[in-house]
Amino acid sequence: MMSTAEAEIDVKQPDQVGRGVTAKRKPVFVKVGELKPGTNGHTLAVKVLSSTTVLDKKSRNTSSYSSRPGAAHTRISECLIGDETGTVLFTARNDQVDLMKPETTVIIRNAKIDMFKGSMRLAVDKWGRIEVTEPASFTVKEDNNLSLIEYELVNVAEE
Numbered sequence: 001m002m003s004t005a006e007a008e009i010d011v012k013q014p015d016q017v018g019r020g021v022t023a024k025r026k027p028v029f030v031k032v033g034e035l036k037p038g039t040n041g042h043t044l045a046v047k048v049l050s051s052t053t054v055l056d057k058k059s060r061n062t063s064s065y066s067s068r069p070g071a072a073h074t075r076i077s078e079c080l081i082g083d084e085t086g087t088v089l090f091t092a093r094n095d096q097v098d099l100m101k102p103e104t105t106v107i108i109r110n111a112k113i114d115m116f117k118g119s120m121r122l123a124v125d126k127w128g129r130i131e132v133t134e135p136a137s138f139t140v141k142e143d144n145n146l147s148l149i150e151y152e153l154v155n156v157a158e159e
Contacts, residue, residue, distance in 0.1 A: 033085030086144030
């Protein structure tokens with residue numbers, strides 16, 4: 001005899017399959033040294049080495065009915081993050097700034113590479129997540145900063 005919980009599961013499964021619900025994929029962790037321009041969907045475990053505030057702007061419109069939540073205060077920090085393969089600059093926005101404190105270890109999920117003045121920056125938009133985790137055991141390779149490499153967009157003419 002099935003319990004009611006099992007019966008509910010049996011009833012729901014065919015329904016979910018019909019809607020195309022996909023199972024969650026196991027995250028594939030990448031190393032900083034593997035990051036390339038124009039890529040996204042990265043999951044990394046990194047240490048935060050430094051954090052520099054580049055923008056801390058309070059909105060002129062201080063009314064309570066703002067166009068979007070959290071719009072009253074914009075904060076952006078550039079954080080140097082890294083693992084045992086190298087370092088890269090991470091652009092932290094608003095609430096992310098509070099998580100990206102020097103000496104913390106974070107797991108960054110669904111990150112993308114943005115290009116800024118020809119160099120790579122890692123960023124997490126609304127589809128990604130940042131989680132503070134236990135301190136990592138690796139030593140950061142600080143002499144391989146991927147954000148110092150300048151890329152140039154070259155159009156290749158097809159013949």
